[in-house]
Amino acid sequence: xxxxxxxxxxxxxxxxxxxxxxxxxxxxxxxxxxxxxxxxxxxxxxxxxxxxxxxxxxxxxxxxxxxxxxxxxxxxxxxxxxxxxxxxxxxxxxxxxxxxxxxxxxxxxxxxxxxxxxxxxxxxxxxxxxxxxxxxxxxxxxxxxxxxxxxxxxxxxxxxxxxxxxxxxxxxxxxxxxxxxxxxxxxxxxxxxxxxxxxxxxxxxxxxxxxxxxxxxxxxxxxxxxxxxxxxxxxxxxxxxxxxxxxxxxxxxxxxxxxxxxxxxxxxxxxxxxxxxxxxxxxxxxxxxxxxxxxxxxxxxxxxxxxxxxxxxxxxxxxxxxxxxxxxxxxxxxxxxxxxxxxxxxxxxxxxxxxxxxxxxxxxxxxxxxxxxxxxxxxxxxxxxxxxxxxxxxxxxxxxxxxxxxxxxxxxxxxxxxxxxxxxxxxxxxxxxxxxxxxxxxxxxxxxxxxxxxxxxxxxxxxxxxxxxxxxxxxxxxxxxxxxxxxxxxxxxxxxxxxxxxxxxxxxxxxxxxxxxxxxxxxxxxxxxxxxxxxxxxxxxxxxxxxxxxxxxxxxxxxxxxxxxxxxxxxxxxxxxxxxxxxxx
Amino acid sequence: xxxxxxxxxxxxxxxxxxxxxxxxxxxxxxxxxxxxxxxxxxxxxxxxxxxxxxxxxxxxxxxxxxxxxxxxxxxxxxxxxxxxxxxxxxxxxxxxxxxxxxxxxxxxxxxxxxxxxxxxxxxxxxxxxxxxxxxxxxxxxxxxxxxxxxxxxxxxxxxxxxxxxxxxxxxxxxxxxxxxxxxxxxxxxxxx
Ligand SMILES: Cc1ncc(C[n+]2csc(CCOP(=O)(O)OP(=O)(O)O)c2C)c(N)n1
Ligand code: SF4
Ligand code: SF4
Numbered sequence: 001x002x003x004x005x006x007x008x009x010x011x012x013x014x015x016x017x018x019x020x021x022x023x024x025x026x027x028x029x030x031x032x033x034x035x036x037x038x039x040x041x042x043x044x045x046x047x048x049x050x051x052x053x054x055x056x057x058x059x060x061x062x063x064x065x066x067x068x069x070x071x072x073x074x075x076x077x078x079x080x081x082x083x084x085x086x087x088x089x090x091x092x093x094x095x096x097x098x099x100x101x102x103x104x105x106x107x108x109x110x111x112x113x114x115x116x117x118x119x120x121x122x123x124x125x126x127x128x129x130x131x132x133x134x135x136x137x138x139x140x141x142x143x144x145x146x147x148x149x150x151x152x153x154x155x156x157x158x159x160x161x162x163x164x165x166x167x168x169x170x171x172x173x174x175x176x177x178x179x180x181x182x183x184x185x186x187x188x189x190x191x192x193x194x195x196x197x198x199x200x201x202x203x204x205x206x207x208x209x210x211x212x213x214x215x216x217x218x219x220x221x222x223x224x225x226x227x228x229x230x231x232x233x234x235x236x237x238x239x240x241x242x243x244x245x246x247x248x249x250x251x252x253x254x255x256x257x258x259x260x261x262x263x264x265x266x267x268x269x270x271x272x273x274x275x276x277x278x279x280x281x282x283x284x285x286x287x288x289x290x291x292x293x294x295x296x297x298x299x300x301x302x303x304x305x306x307x308x309x310x311x312x313x314x315x316x317x318x319x320x321x322x323x324x325x326x327x328x329x330x331x332x333x334x335x336x337x338x339x340x341x342x343x344x345x346x347x348x349x350x351x352x353x354x355x356x357x358x359x360x361x362x363x364x365x366x367x368x369x370x371x372x373x374x375x376x377x378x379x380x381x382x383x384x385x386x387x388x389x390x391x392x393x394x395x396x397x398x399x400x401x402x403x404x405x406x407x408x409x410x411x412x413x414x415x416x417x418x419x420x421x422x423x424x425x426x427x428x429x430x431x432x433x434x435x436x437x438x439x440x441x442x443x444x445x446x447x448x449x450x451x452x453x454x455x456x457x458x459x460x461x462x463x464x465x466x467x468x469x470x471x472x473x474x475x476x477x478x479x480x481x482x483x484x485x486x487x488x489x490x491x492x493x494x495x496x497x498x499x500x501x502x503x504x505x506x507x508x509x510x511x512x513x514x515x516x517x518x519x520x521x522x523x524x525x526x527x528x529x530x531x532x533x534x535x536x537x538x539x540x541x542x543x544x545x546x547x548x549x550x551x552x553x554x555x556x557x558x559x560x561x562x563x564x565x566x567x568x569x570x571x572x573x574x575x576x577x578x579x580x581x582x583x584x585x
Numbered sequence: 586x587x588x589x590x591x592x593x594x595x596x597x598x599x600x601x602x603x604x605x606x607x608x609x610x611x612x613x614x615x616x617x618x619x620x621x622x623x624x625x626x627x628x629x630x631x632x633x634x635x636x637x638x639x640x641x642x643x644x645x646x647x648x649x650x651x652x653x654x655x656x657x658x659x660x661x662x663x664x665x666x667x668x669x670x671x672x673x674x675x676x677x678x679x680x681x682x683x684x685x686x687x688x689x690x691x692x693x694x695x696x697x698x699x700x701x702x703x704x705x706x707x708x709x710x711x712x713x714x715x716x717x718x719x720x721x722x723x724x725x726x727x728x729x730x731x732x733x734x735x736x737x738x739x740x741x742x743x744x745x746x747x748x749x750x751x752x753x754x755x756x757x758x759x760x761x762x763x764x765x766x767x768x769x770x771x772x773x774x775x776x777x
Binding site for chain 1: 599626634635646652654666668673675676697700706710
């Protein structure tokens with residue numbers, strides 16, 4: 001059977017065919033749909049974890065119990081999961097364990113473009129890199145076999161173009177005959193005290209050597225001989241760009257990018273006249289090839305920044321591209337918060353109060369964009385609160401009052417809890433706003449521990465954010481309706497002035513939450529064209545449903561609300577001093 | 586089968602249903618026996634940003650993205666995005682676009698005008714240009730929400746893929762209660 005699958009769908013299929021028992025992940029573009037597809041295979045226990053470290057540790061537990069387990073995350077998620085990963089490399093596995101990481105070269109939706117291959121080398125674990133959806137499925141299966149054969153976690157690296165690209169996949173049958181999970185005590189292998197770890201480390205080094213030898217004869221690394229004047233070592237999606245742009249070149253296509261099959265590389269290098277490495281981001285393969293004393297060209301012609309495209313590869317090899325039409329500079333179309341988004345009024349108020357906003361990652365990061373312009377920092381998930389806690393320590397009492405951290409519910413539960421614990425513990429007098437929209441919206445509406453539902457659609461006990469903040473030691477915890485501008489602004493002002501740590505929690509859901517009864521659309525509004533004076537006050541919200549309509553013949557324009565787009569949040573009405581905005585009858 | 590690859594670009598605004606249209610295309614190409622690759626960026630597409638989806642088919646397709654300046658067909662869901670994407674198209678390429686304007690943020694805020702005369706500018710560079718009122722045609726077919734399918738029908742006419750492959754692709758990808766309207770909308774577009 002053949003189907004067109006995205007790389008993420010194919011990885012999910014591979015996990016199913018490999019007999020995976022447990023799948024855990026924290027969402028993150030471009031990895032999110034892996035778990036969202038795995039959950040369709042009812043045989044697999046699939047769940048969202050509050051963060052990537054926990055996701056990997058859940059998978060480790062399942063593996064220690066003898067079941068095959070998979071954890072999935074985006075590249076920066078591995079930073080969070082790095083602690084267990086490095087020690088897991090020493091303990092090895094019970095049931096096969098695969099960590100899928102999806103990189104985002106070009107930063108289509110990420111804050112950096114770190115190259116995860118470095119983690120494989122750093123943690124001394126093998127890494128496979130598929131080049132299309134068929135390989136996503138096949139390599140996922142293979143990764144589980146290698147994991148058990150070599151007693152190691154295996155990383156599978158995807159990237160945006162692989163995860164979100166689709167191509168044809170021939171499906172396979174699920175494996176049978178896997179051992180039934182059960183408890184087996186082996187503390188010398190699994191308790192990583194120094195004495196035990198010292199025994200394990202040499203085994204890890206030996207394993208890497210053996211994996212390199214395996215790679216030199218494994219079919220996933222293959223030499224394709226064509227014209228011998230140019231030889232290219234490449235892997236992943238870059239392989240297909242090479243085939244597109246240099247169809248005559250000989251290619252060593254690597255399916256395993258760590259450890260490298262050095263014998264095979266020597267063999268290939270000897271067969272071709274000029275050797276190149278074509279890889280996105282870091283010179284990961286190139287540096288190892290050069291360290292082996294093989295002359296090779298790589299980053300001299302291919303950028304370390306951004307993703308590769310056929311056009312960029314052509315340019316690197318001096319091949320002229322097709323002639324292109326030109327267009328003048330046009331108004332851009334950046335993303336914007338949805339009409340009626342509960343975050344909008346909070347940022348509008350923060351802007352009005354001239355707050356210094358330490359931000360975080362989520363839909364609300366769009367509060368940075370004009371016309372709201374209300375975010376001043378954004379480092380990584382959870383950092384808003386700890387950044388605020390740090391910054392107030394160096395400011396005058398007057399400036400301290402301006403500092404407000406904003407963080408979403410999912411991000412708060414991801415790593416913000418630790419930060420708030422620190423802030424409460426050390427009594428840093430900043431204000432924290434938890435934007436509780438009841439969902440992990442940015443990555444496409446995933447449930448989280450506060451939403452009250454699991455990935456498998458079971459109802460569960462949601463985290464009570466008020467009680468949690470109180471238990472962490474915050475004495476001033478307030479809940480506000482972010483669609484009530486006067487209330488939001490007044491509470492913000494009071495808490496900003498308070499020389500103590502405080503938390504404000506907003507209580508309106510994301511407009512895209514599908515679950516019954518969570519989001520309720522309000523009455524659609526319209527602008528009474530006779531009363532609108534063209535003062536533009538409502539435009540300061542940046543709601544996509546409100547459009548400025550310039551008047552012909554130099555007269556003042558007026559605002560207009562698109563009734564198809566308006567979600568009736570009522571916030572713009574509160575800004576109109578002329579009562580021009582009203583409910584549609 | 587020749588080695589030629591056909592490159593299609595679907596462009597528009599997040600939330601317009603571009604991903605579904607590109608899946609229907611891909612499915613039809615697979616059913617017709619071709620190798621297919623498709624690529625797009627989903628990240629924040631739901632929040633109203635520009636979206637470009639690449640679909641390629643032929644005997645064997647390597648790169649999942651269309652090489653710059655080699656698009657054969659530009660399938661535009663919105664007119665500014667269609668114009669913006671012209672550099673992706675090869676000389677002499679085809680443009681099929683919906684005559685629809687969606688204002689980007691700077692236009693909503695009254696800071697910049699929506700660019701004028703875009704259809705004329707497109708036609709000046711790409712004479713093979715079909716501009717259609719998708720919403721009106723879809724209303725004729727029975728549901729204004731089937732505008733994308735009318736456009737898809739018009740695109741299909743420019744591709745050498747058997748009728749039954751389109752039929753099967755639509756049956757697979759469109760929810761059954763909307764199928765009839767969509768089949769009708771598709772045939773309407775195909776007849777233009
Ligand atoms: C370590 C890490 N993991 C995952 C992500 C991807 N990511 C960005 S924001 C976000 C969650 C946003 O949810 P929430 O905080 O509830 O805000 P919302 O989007 O709902 O407004 C996720 C999962 C990331 N940037 N970094
Ligand atoms: S998806 Fe939800 S949280 Fe994100 S911008 Fe839209 S309404 Fe706001
Ligand atoms: S009520 Fe006003 S601000 Fe809210 S969605 Fe409608 S137009 Fe936008």
